[in-house]
Amino acid sequence: MTDDRAPDLAVGITSGVVGGAVSLTPAGPLGGAAAAAVVDAGVRAVMRGLSRRFSQRSGHVLALAAKRARLAPQELQERLAQIPGGEELLIRTLMAAASVAAEDKLVALSLALARTATEGTETEVTFESQFVAAVSDLGQPTGECFRASG
Amino acid sequence: MTHVEVGDLTYAKVPGQINDGQLELVLPWITGLVDPLMPGLERHGLIELVQPEAQYAAGPPRGRTWRITPFGTQALERLREVGALLAADPDKVPVPGSRSAWTSKPGSDRGQL
Numbered sequence: 001m002t003d004d005r006a007p008d009l010a011v012g013i014t015s016g017v018v019g020g021a022v023s024l025t026p027a028g029p030l031g032g033a034a035a036a037a038v039v040d041a042g043v044r045a046v047m048r049g050l051s052r053r054f055s056q057r058s059g060h061v062l063a064l065a066a067k068r069a070r071l072a073p074q075e076l077q078e079r080l081a082q083i084p085g086g087e088e089l090l091i092r093t094l095m096a097a098a099s100v101a102a103e104d105k106l107v108a109l110s111l112a113l114a115r116t117a118t119e120g121t122e123t124e125v126t127f128e129s130q131f132v133a134a135v136s137d138l139g140q141p142t143g144e145c146f147r148a149s150g
Numbered sequence: 151m152t153h154v155e156v157g158d159l160t161y162a163k164v165p166g167q168i169n170d171g172q173l174e175l176v177l178p179w180i181t182g183l184v185d186p187l188m189p190g191l192e193r194h195g196l197i198e199l200v201q202p203e204a205q206y207a208a209g210p211p212r213g214r215t216w217r218i219t220p221f222g223t224q225a226l227e228r229l230r231e232v233g234a235l236l237a238a239d240p241d242k243v244p245v246p247g248s249r250s251a252w253t254s255k256p257g258s259d260r261g262q263l
Contacts, residue, residue: 104232107232107235108232111228111231111232111235127221130195130221131225134194134195134225137194138194141177141179141180141183142190145173148176149167149168149197149217150226
């Protein structure tokens with residue numbers, strides 16, 4: 001999601017809420033169009049902030065991966081594009097990074113990209129794809145259960 | 151847990167394996183949540199069920215046991231590496247508002263939840 005698209009999504013969300021059969025806006029002085037404007041502005045601000053955070057996290061993972069692999073970010077991308085499945089791994093990893101908040105998960109995702117870029121094998125891509133899927137999908141309690149299992 | 155007695159091996163941990171009771175002992179905050187949590191790990195191939203729940207005529211119900219898979223072992227090794235990287239220089243990861251989710255010791259950041 002980009003900054004440009006976020007306001008459109010915000011409008012769509014608030015239009016649905018305010019214009020729907022069951023309004024969630026409070027009655028009284030803030031009712032009607034004024035309330036819709038306030039809700040729209042609030043949602044837009046939140047979506048813009050989240051959109052920036054998504055982008056920051058993806059960029060952070062890409063930068064960490066490039067640093068770890070001792071490559072420029074563009075070189076990392078080109079290296080991954082040359083490996084079968086590498087480009088898809090890059091896309092999935094950066095999309096996963098956008099929705100992850102925990103710093104250790106972000107570092108884990110960056111290592112997956114760095115390893116793939118430096119190892120350059122399909123076996124590595126397969127492992128890292130599974131690893132990225134697991135890390136991005138599972139939350140803290142599940143991670144604790146996992147570590148307790150080992 | 152009335153069946154646990156001194157010298158009872160019910161909770162003796164087999165390396166690489168864990169059962170319901172052991173999980174709830176070491177992670178008491180997941181009590182009652184084993185059912186939704188462990189299938190997630192199974193689905194990603196990190197652990198596998200080696201012993202389903204069983205009830206014998208005599209004695210307590212025998213809980214499920216899981217063991218870590220070879221992929222899970224590799225993933226754990228990777229997570230240890232991540233933990234070591236963060237411990238070595240946490241300033242290299244300046245992501246505001248983020249926190250440790252997978253590599254911290256159990257219970258070490260419970261206060262942040």
